[in-house]
Amino acid sequence: MSNSQQAISPEQAAYLRKLRRHKREIFLSQVLLLVALLGIWELAASAGWINPFITSQPSGIIKTIVNLYNSGDLFRHIGVTVWETVVGFTLGTILGTIIAIILWWSEPLAKVLEPYLVVLNSLPKVALGPIIIVWMGSGVSAIIVMALLVSVVVTILGVYAGFSQVDPDRIKLLKTFGASKGQILQKAVLPGSVPTIISALKINVGLSWVGVIVGEFLVSKAGLGYLAVYGGQVFRLNLVMTSVIILGAAAAIMYLAVVLLEKLFIRWQQ
Amino acid sequence: MEQPLVQVKDIVVKYHSPEGETTALENISLDVYQGQFISIVGPSGCGKSTLLNVIAGLLKPTQGEVVINGRPVEGVSTSVGYMPQTDQLFEWRSIWRNVILGLEVQNKLTAETRRSVRQLLERYGLWEFRNAFPSQLSGGMRQRAALIRTLAIDPEILLLDEAFSALDYQTRLVVSDEVKKIICREGKTAILVTHDISEAISMADDVVVLTKRPGTIKSIHKIVLTCQERTPIKCREAPEFRDYFNLIWKELDIHVQ
Numbered sequence: 049m050s051n052s053q054q055a056i057s058p059e060q061a062a063y064l065r066k067l068r069r070h071k072r073e074i075f076l077s078q079v080l081l082l083v084a085l086l087g088i089w090e091l092a093a094s095a096g097w098i099n100p101f102i103t104s105q106p107s108g109i110i111k112t113i114v115n116l117y118n119s120g121d122l123f124r125h126i127g128v129t130v131w132e133t134v135v136g137f138t139l140g141t142i143l144g145t146i147i148a149i150i151l152w153w154s155e156p157l158a159k160v161l162e163p164y165l166v167v168l169n170s171l172p173k174v175a176l177g178p179i180i181i182v183w184m185g186s187g188v189s190a191i192i193v194m195a196l197l198v199s200v201v202v203t204i205l206g207v208y209a210g211f212s213q214v215d216p217d218r219i220k221l222l223k224t225f226g227a228s229k230g231q232i233l234q235k236a237v238l239p240g241s242v243p244t245i246i247s248a249l250k251i252n253v254g255l256s257w258v259g260v261i262v263g264e265f266l267v268s269k270a271g272l273g274y275l276a277v278y279g280g281q282v283f284r285l286n287l288v289m290t291s292v293i294i295l296g297a298a299a300a301i302m303y304l305a306v307v308l309l310e311k312l313f314i315r316w317q318q
Numbered sequence: 319m320e321q322p323l324v325q326v327k328d329i330v331v332k333y334h335s336p337e338g339e340t341t342a343l344e345n346i347s348l349d350v351y352q353g354q355f356i357s358i359v360g361p362s363g364c365g366k367s368t369l370l371n372v373i374a375g376l377l378k379p380t381q382g383e384v385v386i387n388g389r390p391v392e393g394v395s396t397s398v399g400y401m402p403q404t405d406q407l408f409e410w411r412s413i414w415r416n417v418i419l420g421l422e423v424q425n426k427l428t429a430e431t432r433r434s435v436r437q438l439l440e441r442y443g444l445w446e447f448r449n450a451f452p453s454q455l456s457g458g459m460r461q462r463a464a465l466i467r468t469l470a471i472d473p474e475i476l477l478l479d480e481a482f483s484a485l486d487y488q489t490r491l492v493v494s495d496e497v498k499k500i501i502c503r504e505g506k507t508a509i510l511v512t513h514d515i516s517e518a519i520s521m522a523d524d525v526v527v528l529t530k531r532p533g534t535i536k537s538i539h540k541i542v543l544t545c546q547e548r549t550p551i552k553c554r555e556a557p558e559f560r561d562y563f564n565l566i567w568k569e570l571d572i573h574v575q
């Protein structure tokens with residue numbers, strides 16, 4: 049950065065040019081690859097090499113999206129799924145952090161609960177689906193609970209580990225100021241663990257999508273997971289592919305949003 | 319005779335673990351007077367940090383007691399300031415918010431204490447950096463900020479546990495010079511634990527040598543150096559410096575295998 053204001057030497061300029069060209073080439077290749085894949089898929093389907101009835105095809109997917117858009121269903125389904133996911137991972141992160149705080153506060157409790165957490169962590173949360181449906185009924189709340197469950201245990205373990213990594217010297221310093229346990233938490237442990245909490249958030253975004261989609265597979269009347277299952281049942285592969293593709297895009301956008309949040313936070317911290 | 323500021327009386331500290339009992343300190347007695355600067359050296363694991371923890375009131379000794387200003391130490395007391403091995407500035411707080419941390423914790427943030435912290439920052443060249451974050455400061459400035467954070471709560475005695483050991487050699491010389499100057503100017507008493515014999519001699523009025531574990535006091539050397547300016551860097555040039563160094567080196571009896 050130190051040279052950015054001064055005149056750039058010809059060698060540096062050449063290097064920067066090369067770097068930019070390289071980046072452009074990579075991006076171009078990525079776009080080409082996508083276009084090629086879609087093109088071959090479309091070609092194979094229309095030429096009859098593959099059966100579009102079971103493989104679907106790009107033009108059919110586009111048509112499906114347009115139809116969904118025209119009937120007003122597109123954004124309704126996206127909205128339902130995104131809402132369930134956001135609520136699920138936000139609650140999972142908040143609840144997980146609160147439980148981690150309680151465990152940090154009481155070491156005996158943490159020791160007692162350790163084996164339970166280990167078991168819960170290894171248990172595929174999806175297996176709890178039927179129980180959740182019985183308890184919560186088959187509605188949006190069951191799906192949100194599913195998403196929350198998938199992320200909450202990972203959050204507890206990750207954030208608690210983050211808390212335990214706070215430098216003992218830092219805690220000692222606060223203690224010599226006469227700080228109470230609450231003050232140690234508030235001044236050092238919590239703010240120091242914000243990066244850990246954000247990385248938990250990043251993991252939870254992905255996990256909550258799993259929870260939501262599984263939840264929608266099991267019980268739902270709307271959402272992208274519902275669309276995919278419904279499409280499969282009535283053998284409309286265009287619909288299935290459409291929801292999978294939208295899902296991929298939505299998940300990527302949400303992940304990028306969390307990464308952006310992290311960047312903003314780090315900038316704010318500086 | 320003036321009464322010592324800190325009296326360490328016959329301290330014994332034992333640690334317990336499933337593997338057994340460790341006696342870290344045995345019968346340590348030590349008097350520290352107002353304005354004195356004491357260095358403690360000793361082999362690794364001989365209980366130096368343990369001794370500071372006891373004086374700070376963070377650790378209750380198995381036997382014996384510490385008296386500060388005539389009052390026995392029971393728990394953490396505000397008359398003791400502690401400087402850890404690394405500066406431990408909170409990276410998400412500005413320098414200002416870092417140096418007022420102690421006052422904030424003790425609920426003593428008033429117009430008056432703010433003013434005195436401001437004076438400290440101005441006096442030691444950090445006022446312009448009050449809104450900067452620790453990552454924007456050099457190692458030396460960070461250490462100064464850490465010292466001001468400790469001075470802000472106005473302790474009578476400062477405990478420095480290898481406070482410069484994380485710094486590179488050059489910075490370390492400059493910082494120890496600065497810290498010594500600041501501590502003298504503010505009229506504070508200090509106990510410095512270090513592994514660096516030269517640092518111990520150059521900074522202190524007295525050097526306490528501990529034996530290996532269980533730590534007992536092997537000897538106390540009053541440091542008298544002939545140099546014009548009694549600053550740590552200048553002191554290293556005094557003719558007696560080498561003699562003290564060799565003496566303490568021998569007493570530490572370090573064998574490198």
Ligand SMILES: Nc1ncnc2c1ncn2[C@@H]1O[C@H](COP(=O)(O)OP(=O)(O)OP(=O)(O)O)[C@@H](O)[C@H]1O
Nearest residue numbers: 333334335340342361362363364365366367368369
């Ligand atoms: N919490 C503890 N539980 C058990 N043993 C401990 C504990 N803290 C320290 N010890 C032991 O007590 C002895 C003295 O420890 P201390 O940290 O005071 O030594 P030190 O002189 O500061 O060492 P160093 O020079 O490495 O900093 C060491 O042998 C250490 O292993």
Ligand SMILES: [Mg+2]
Nearest residue numbers: 366367368479
């Ligand atoms: Mg130590």
